[in-house]
Amino acid sequence: MILKGTPVSPGFASGSARALVARKLAIPRYVVPEKEREAEAERLCLAIEATTKELESAKEALRGKVEPSLLDLFDAYAVILKDPALLRAARFQISKEGSNAEQALESAIKAMTTALMASQDSYFQEKASDLEDLYSRVQRHLRGAQQETVAPSAEPQVILADNLTPSETGHLHQASVVAFATEHGARTSHTAIIARSLGIPAVVGVAGLMAAAATDQRVIVDGVEGKVILDPTPEEEAEYAKRAEAYRDYRRKIKAGALKEARTIDGHVIRTRANIDLENELQGAIEAGAEGVGLYRSEFLYLERSPNLPTEDDHAALYNRICEALYPHRVTIRTLDLGGEKYFHEVLEPEGQNPVLGVRAVRFTLRHPDIFKVQLRGLLRASARKNIAIMFPLVTTVDELKACISLLNECKAELKAEGVAFDHRIPVGIMVEVPSCALTAEAFLPYTDFFSIGTNDLIQYLMAIDRNNESVASLYDPMNPAVLRCISHVCESARVKGIPVAVCGEMASDALMAPLLVGLGVTELSMAPEALLDVKAAVRGISYEKCRRMARHALKAGTGAEVAEILESYSRTGRHGR
Amino acid sequence: MTRKELVISNRLGLHARAAAKLVQAASRFHAQVIISTHQMSADAKSILGVLTLAASKDTPVVLEVDGPDEAAAMKEIESLITSRFGEE
Structure with missing residues (x-):
């Protein structure tokens, strides 16, 4: 299957797909029995703790590789995650109303976002969409779902995502990552900027990508014509292997x-x-x-x-x-x-x-x-x-x-x-x-x-x-x-x-x-x-x-x-x- | 408990970065730190609380610090506010 998008970083690469699915996790809602509420609050604390650590390591992975302003973002996240008012509000909802941790977190974060937006402070207003990212990370930890990391692999890997947030860019520094493609994003998005600085092909704005793609599927990214080919035929594989070689050759020549x-x-x-x-x-x-x-x-x-x-x-x-x-x-x-x-x-x-x-x-x-x-x-x-x-x-x-x-x-x-x-x-x-x-x-x-x-x-x-x-x-x-x-x-x-x-x-x-x-x-x-x-x-x-x-x-x-x-x-x- | 009246004197007031600095400083101590304007009070360890104070330049605030390390906490927070959070 061939999907079209906007080429933002030239080159050709093929590999095994790693689909980073930003699933909107459904929020379970149930009442926690009174004697289990203490443990439920603890569960939330652990999820927040795990998220803090995850962000810290994502930040370290990016240090020196990206603009310092991207790193500042992580500090802003950390301050919000550690906010005692946030925790108090969530704990209160768990202990008094018996809300499960997911639900308590949802309403506490919503209150937080609303308050930050109302603060008239553009520093936080600008980051409202990033708060969404933060929130879904904690939810994922609550669900015990692992972050879909890209393990180092001998095999070339192609990252497919809805859109890459700054905190996800840490994935892209694995040597085995050879290309990426996103469903959204434009020439000026983080995705594009990082791909160009890494010198690997990328295509953004690929409509229907995430619905069609699955992890481990073979995929070819054509960063010249803006194509993503899922499950390529042997002929397509051969054709693109040739193009990739010709392209490398061309790079060498012009580099000289x-x-x-x-x-x-x-x-x-x-x-x-x-x-x-x-x-x-x-x-x-x-x-x-x-x-x-x-x-x-x-x-x-x-x-x-x-x-x-x-x-x-x-x-x-x-x-x-x-x-x-x-x-x-x-x-x-x-x-x-x-x-x-x-x-x-x-x-x-x-x-x-x-x-x-x-x-x-x-x-x-x-x-x-x-x-x-x-x-x-x-x-x-x-x-x-x-x-x-x-x-x-x-x-x-x-x-x-x-x-x-x-x-x-x-x-x-x-x-x-x-x-x-x-x-x-x-x-x-x-x-x-x-x-x-x-x-x-x-x-x-x-x-x-x-x-x-x-x-x-x-x-x-x-x-x-x-x-x-x-x-x-x-x-x-x-x-x-x-x-x-x-x-x-x-x-x-x-x-x-x-x-x-x-x-x-x-x-x-x-x-x-x-x-x-x-x-x-x-x-x-x-x-x-x-x-x-x-x-x-x-x-x-x-x-x-x-x-x-x-x-x-x-x-x-x-x-x-x-x-x-x-x-x-x-x-x-x-x-x-x- | 120690209590002190101060004035927010940096040009931008308790905006995001200054608020974050205040919160980070307060969080280093065990003592409870309450910062109040004429209208309301906030936990100085909560970024949300501090931002909702919306204390602009020249706003008088009251700091109340209570706990074993209150003297050190007060000293540090006071110097942060009087040094205009390192802004020029």
């Missing part, structure tokens, strides 16, 4: 070329850089041949320091380490792009209904120069090596850019007076992600040293969709001609002054789209480090002249489907040629 630059057949060179959120991704980026960082998202520093704000020293120290690691390559750091998110709701500014269209990024930082200048001064202090560039997100009007620059100039004057060394000509650029900015790109030319097109937001704003709303997700189409025409306009404008144009959205990490972007006039592609090999290979396999033709052709198309056809036809006619 990782450090060569992305030069088209006819000698046109495209800069390929990495998008980075965390410092520990730097090494991977360097190994994958990134020529610097095209987008460093500085938000994590803020989230890490939350509820405090990072200090100027925090900023300077972090940026210094990154710039030193990548020297002499350029590091482009995007200034704070938060504002709509809950963190800032809570900390600084209650926000309106639609944060995507509200006060975020420079709209936020320009209103809070006290916060903004701390980051700008930190950036300047890390610039003495002259390999750092500043990029302002979500710039909508020229006036906003001018305001950003004038704050930067204030900071420069202050540092100069203080005798601090910095790059007086530090490059300053803008993220082009608002249609108004893209369509008037030429008006920004006097004030900017480069453009970097953030296609994710640009597409969202062009198509008038909320990326987090699944019902309009199908309208999110990078191939829509409106998107291509915007990109083309930015490139044409940049050509006048001869400044670089980068693309740092998802589009840049798509090996199929990269030649089109090159043809539209983009000079730099910045992407997740793991996409570098493929994208570089795609650029090396084509001529600039052919990219130009493809782009001219695509710009005339009226629909996204037509553009897809055009790309398809160009990649068919001589994938490696001309």
Whole structure:
């Protein structure tokens, strides 16, 4: 049986299925005789104890392998599990009403969740769905049901799940796990992020997966076309064994070329850089041949320091380490792009209904120069090596850019007076992600040293969709001609002054789209480090002249489907040629 | 029993992280720790209880600590609150 989903991590693998069934356990309800109530309460305590231990070991298994913020989650769980009020409420229900432990736990947790949600505290509100995970774990222990762990095995195993919660990700570090597939989830889910960092194939959003799959069944995961094949035929097994081998071969070949630059057949060179959120991704980026960082998202520093704000020293120290690691390559750091998110709701500014269209990024930082200048001064202090560039997100009007620059100039004057060394000509650029900015790109030319097109937001704003709303997700189409025409306009404008144009959205990490972007006039592609090999290979396999033709052709198309056809036809006619 | 009046002075008040720190500190001691605002009292070892106090910045609170190690417990919790839970 073949099921379709969204491929989120490339590769092919086959193995024996481990179905992690998140069964909604039915809650038994019965009255416990009075003399057994003490023991019943003890049973609940033991289940909570067992859950605490299980979470502790899951946390330890993940330490050093995932973002520290995921680990924080486990601490929040532990505090809740140990809550004496929770235990008291459950014990009370057992001893006074004779409820069985499962029932007592259910109502105590419900009361807890309700209270936390009502606490107006976004830290817990955000984690409401994780509380559900916590609760079902204790219920499972009460039932004596073992957690469905993945024992190390000589045999390759494929993890199948409804959706993987952070606490389940501990399973995935067994060497025998070769792939995974989930019924729910999107490209940005934990599942996807972890699969890519482990370099194993994954498919998410596979409708009907859990109903069809059973543990020990043979399963093939196709992380390229987004297929999950249950009980494959011998022919399918043979076919995929061949593909897996060919894919490994291909990886080896392009890996060998990782450090060569992305030069088209006819000698046109495209800069390929990495998008980075965390410092520990730097090494991977360097190994994958990134020529610097095209987008460093500085938000994590803020989230890490939350509820405090990072200090100027925090900023300077972090940026210094990154710039030193990548020297002499350029590091482009995007200034704070938060504002709509809950963190800032809570900390600084209650926000309106639609944060995507509200006060975020420079709209936020320009209103809070006290916060903004701390980051700008930190950036300047890390610039003495002259390999750092500043990029302002979500710039909508020229006036906003001018305001950003004038704050930067204030900071420069202050540092100069203080005798601090910095790059007086530090490059300053803008993220082009608002249609108004893209369509008037030429008006920004006097004030900017480069453009970097953030296609994710640009597409969202062009198509008038909320990326987090699944019902309009199908309208999110990078191939829509409106998107291509915007990109083309930015490139044409940049050509006048001869400044670089980068693309740092998802589009840049798509090996199929990269030649089109090159043809539209983009000079730099910045992407997740793991996409570098493929994208570089795609650029090396084509001529600039052919990219130009493809782009001219695509710009005339009226629909996204037509553009897809055009790309398809160009990649068919001589994938490696001309 | 020892009793002390203090003021919550960190910018965010007894929000999740500060509350978690308070609960973790109180839980290290045998003594019972009760924290009260003008409106209500809560067991300082219960995250739920502490959060429902919803004590924002500048809220006066009363700490009542009762048990064999009450002096040490009071000292530790007092310093946590007066140091603004390590926030700046």
